[in-house]
Amino acid sequence: MNISLHSIGFPGTLEVLEQIDRGFHRITLRAQPTAASAPCTECGMPSRRVHGVYWRSLGDVACFGHPTILLVRMRRFRCTMPTCPRRTFAEPLPGIACPRARQTDRLRAIHRSIGLALGGNPGARHAATLGVPISRTTLLDRVRADDAEPIPPVSVLGVDDWAWRKGHRYGTILCDLERRRVIDLLPDRSADTLAAWLEEHPSVSAVVRDRAGTYADGAARGAPDAIQILDRWHLLRNGSDALRGLLDQHHRELRAAARAAAQPAALAAVVEVPEPASPAERPMRTTERRSQAAQERRDARFAEVARLREQGLSLTAIARTIGIERRTVRRWLRAGHAPTWRHADRGTSILDPYKAWLDERWRSGCNNAAALWRELRDRGFAGQYTVVRDWATQRRRQDPPGDPKGAPGKPALSKSPEPPTPRRAVRLLTGEADKLSDDDRRFVTALLERSPTIAIAVDLIRRFTTMVKDQMAGALDGWLREAEGSALTSFATGLRRDEDALRAALTEPWSNGQVEGQVNRLKVIKREMYGRAGFDLLRCRVLAHA
Numbered sequence: 001m002n003i004s005l006h007s008i009g010f011p012g013t014l015e016v017l018e019q020i021d022r023g024f025h026r027i028t029l030r031a032q033p034t035a036a037s038a039p040c041t042e043c044g045m046p047s048r049r050v051h052g053v054y055w056r057s058l059g060d061v062a063c064f065g066h067p068t069i070l071l072v073r074m075r076r077f078r079c080t081m082p083t084c085p086r087r088t089f090a091e092p093l094p095g096i097a098c099p100r101a102r103q104t105d106r107l108r109a110i111h112r113s114i115g116l117a118l119g120g121n122p123g124a125r126h127a128a129t130l131g132v133p134i135s136r137t138t139l140l141d142r143v144r145a146d147d148a149e150p151i152p153p154v155s156v157l158g159v160d161d162w163a164w165r166k167g168h169r170y171g172t173i174l175c176d177l178e179r180r181r182v183i184d185l186l187p188d189r190s191a192d193t194l195a196a197w198l199e200e201h202p203s204v205s206a207v208v209r210d211r212a213g214t215y216a217d218g219a220a221r222g223a224p225d226a227i228q229i230l231d232r233w234h235l236l237r238n239g240s241d242a243l244r245g246l247l248d249q250h251h252r253e254l255r256a257a258a259r260a261a262a263q264p265a266a267l268a269a270v271v272e273v274p275e276p277a278s279p280a281e282r283p284m285r286t287t288e289r290r291s292q293a294a295q296e297r298r299d300a301r302f303a304e305v306a307r308l309r310e311q312g313l314s315l316t317a318i319a320r321t322i323g324i325e326r327r328t329v330r331r332w333l334r335a336g337h338a339p340t341w342r343h344a345d346r347g348t349s350i351l352d353p354y355k356a357w358l359d360e361r362w363r364s365g366c367n368n369a370a371a372l373w374r375e376l377r378d379r380g381f382a383g384q385y386t387v388v389r390d391w392a393t394q395r396r397r398q399d400p401p402g403d404p405k406g407a408p409g410k411p412a413l414s415k416s417p418e419p420p421t422p423r424r425a426v427r428l429l430t431g432e433a434d435k436l437s438d439d440d441r442r443f444v445t446a447l448l449e450r451s452p453t454i455a456i457a458v459d460l461i462r463r464f465t466t467m468v469k470d471q472m473a474g475a476l477d478g479w480l481r482e483a484e485g486s487a488l489t490s491f492a493t494g495l496r497r498d499e500d501a502l503r504a505a506l507t508e509p510w511s512n513g514q515v516e517g518q519v520n521r522l523k524v525i526k527r528e529m530y531g532r533a534g535f536d537l538l539r540c541r542v543l544a545h546a
Contacts, residue, residue, distance in 0.1 A: 027063050032073035038091035040079045041099075049078040051088045058096075059103040061110060062131025070104065107132060108142060115143040116544040119529045143540050151183050152176075153203040158515040159215050160231075161189045162522055167325060171535070172215075173522060173542075175515045177208060182518050185539045191218035198222025208510045210234040211498060230498065230505040231512035235468050240426050242491035243461045247422035248335040250451060257447035258419035261439055295340060302338035305329055350383045351391055358388075362395060369393075419443075429458045430465065453487050460488055473506035521545065 037046045053075050060068040076088050097104050111134055114123045120136035127134050158175040172186035186193050195218045198204055208229045209215040219228050301322060308318045319326040332338060354376055366372060369392040373385045428440050448455040460483050467475050483492035495502055525541050
């Protein structure tokens with residue numbers, strides 16, 4: 001039976017089908033070339049002198065779900081050129097298979113597309129179900145082997161970092177903001193690497209980056225004629241971080257504002273509320289002792305950090321000596337104290353619908369948790385006894401010393417309210433007022449009234465946010481002068497050093513928002529590969545998904 005292989009997807013009519021063998025697990029196609037001559041692989045001279053024949057086995061795409069083997073009856077020719085160093089050569093199979101390959105080109109393309117989409121282990125499992133089995137290592141070699149497309153000329157370049165391991169090792173992602181696609185990955189985030197890449201691609205006319213000095217230096221050295229543009233999202237985040245750093249130094253004002261917001265409206269106008277005395281009579285719980293001990297250790301470590309800093313040691317040397325991260329040292333020194341960690345609010349409870357009834361029963365004198373739980377169960381409560389017991393224990397701790405709750409008619413003295421964390425306080429201060437709850441609105445009002453320093457800083461950050469979002473370049477000079485005379489001096493000084501790039505951010509339309517989305521895609525691909533994502537393999541997969 002003679003059938004042209006062009007009918008089953010091969011280019012041209014180089015081979016003719018002779019026989020089909022249906023095996024138990026696979027299908028074998030026997031074929032032979034039809035060309036009368038073949039060019040020499042060394043000198044290119046055509047030859048008709050056949051030296052010998054042999055069978056070449058090529059894996060091909062599946063047929064009816066079974067693996068397919070293409071057995072090609074190959075000929076070796078003699079080169080007729082006396083000066084050619086190659087005496088014999090095998091006829092090539094252009095468009096079908098590369099020299100010495102064990103698989104056809106179209107099967108290799110299928111394997112590469114599977115590897116690019118799924119990676120090693122998932123790709124190998126998927127290939128087996130398609131009838132083209134391959135090992136995970138060979139599949140990843142297929143991804144690495146094919147050369148990537150050349151990088152087209154780039155005009156507007158977006159630069160950002162991504163984490164191999166957060167806090168330890170980082171890389172750099174480069175995006176063409178006009179074409180909205182990733183064009184390259186760099187193995188680190190050093191200025192030398194970025195400068196070398198920019199020197200190889202002189203078409204770059206604008207570099208959009210964050211405020212990191214490394215990228216600023218690399219862009220200045222690699223593309224001195226290109227304008228640098230600060231990313232507006234990073235500017236807004238830097239402003240919020242500057243305000244949070246200021247609030248880290250005003251815990252007293254935060255606590256006073258939280259107490260004032262929790263009091264009735266008649267007492268909201270009180271200028272200062274004395275802090276409640278700590279209940280020294282009540283013994284500390286185990287968790288409280290552990291928390292206090294941990295805080296004492298952090299305070300001692302901060303004292304050592306401050307001492308080393310006064311001696312002139314760098315942040316890196318201090319971090320290496322103390323055994324903590326460099327950015328932790330920088331954050332502690334900026335705040336002026338060690339952090340005081342608190343757990344977030346616990347949220348809703350199964351006991352919330354019954355709180356009003358429980359408070360009434362507790363004030364009436366029923367202080368037995370088991371009795372309260374039995375009465376709640378009769379009212380439809382589905383929780384366990386331990387929930388009611390924990391609530392009763394907390395209420396007893398709130399009682400004033402020597403004043404039992406059993407006495408009816410005496411109101412309970414509530415514990416001093418916890419202020420919001422500085423991070424949440426920033427969101428309350430910079431968010432839209434009409435979206436805040438009444439308690440949050442009272443807290444914001446009380447805080448701004450008690451601290452003129454915070455009020456001025458909040459006003460500056462709000463104006464900075466509006467200026468960046470609306471790209472109001474004309475307001476930049478006045479804002480910088482006001483900020484340099486406020487508590488945000490360090491933030492304004494840093495912006496002043498990068499004023500040209502900041503002014504470009506307020507006039508140019510480019511920003512790195514799409515680059516952040518590409519970083520998220522990169523992280524998904526990296527985590528899919530379960531630690532096998534070396535740089536070369538990760539780069540191939542990311543660029544293939546661009």
